[in-house]
Amino acid sequence: MREPARVTDVVQRAIDVVVAGGVLVATAPVMAGVAVLVAARLGRPVLFRQQRPGRHGRPFTLVKFRTMRDVDEERGLISDADRMTGLGRALRATSLDELPTFWNVLRGEMSLVGPRPLLMHYLDLYTPEQARRHLVRPGVTGLAQVSGRNLLSWEDRLALDTWYVDHRSLGLNARICARTVLVLLRRVGVAAPGSVTMPQFTGSPRPGTEVGGA
Incomplete structure (x- = not known):
């Protein structure tokens, strides 16, 4: 029998603290090396900070390593594709850019597993259904990330997020973490076709809304 969601959330929070603290300590030399590379190739600041919605939509500051150059209209560095670098692609493919995000986990703004912020x-x-993804903390990894990552359509990705909210358990979280390792080793789904990451979400068709021309 699956444990109640409340029990899952309490136990998972304890796991988050232990694992995030351990990862931050164990990867400190790696993060120092990445920081030096980013500073040398992309300049400062080394860290990328951006407001993202957390549990119940409350904003928090997500922290990652920078993977793109600054916007520079004179040099034609405007789109994500223009601003992405070889170092940035490598960091994203290996998810090394995500290492500082474990600080967000330690602070309680994120979890190891959950819908991506x-x-x-x-x-x-x-839609009201899609918005339910914010009933839980966002995660470093999640069901959508191990089910196709950025190769999924937005509708499929958000549907997996809400399915996770309804079916989350410690066992499911463990399976997602194990599958995450395989995804990282295979480096699949890092970018959607024709994009360096994922196209912007512009909303899903609402019930009763016609799609397409005459």
Whole structure:
């Protein structure tokens, strides 16, 4: 019998603290090396900080390593594709850019497993069903990340997020973490076709809304 969601959340929080603290200590030399590379190749600041919606949509500051150059209209560095670097692609493919995010986990703003924290302006675009993804803490990894990552359509990705909210358990979290290791080793789904990451979410068709031309 699956444990109640409340029990899962309490136990998972304890696991989050232990694992996040351990990862931050164990990977400190790696993060120092990445920081030096980012500073040398991309300049400062080394860290990328951005407001993202957390549990119940409350904003928090997500922390990652920078993977892109600054916007520079004179040099034509405007789109994500223009600003992405070889170092940035390597960091994203290996998820080394995510290591500082474990600080968000330690602070209780994120969990090891949960729907990925997306952009603040997406909050107004979700259907009521999709918005339920914010009933739990966002995760470093999640069901959508091990089920196709950025190769999934937005509708499939958000549907997996809400399915996770309804079916989360310690066993499911453990399986997602194990599958995450395989995804990282295979380096699949890092970017959607024609994009360096994932196209912007513009909203899903609402019930009764026609799609397409005449």
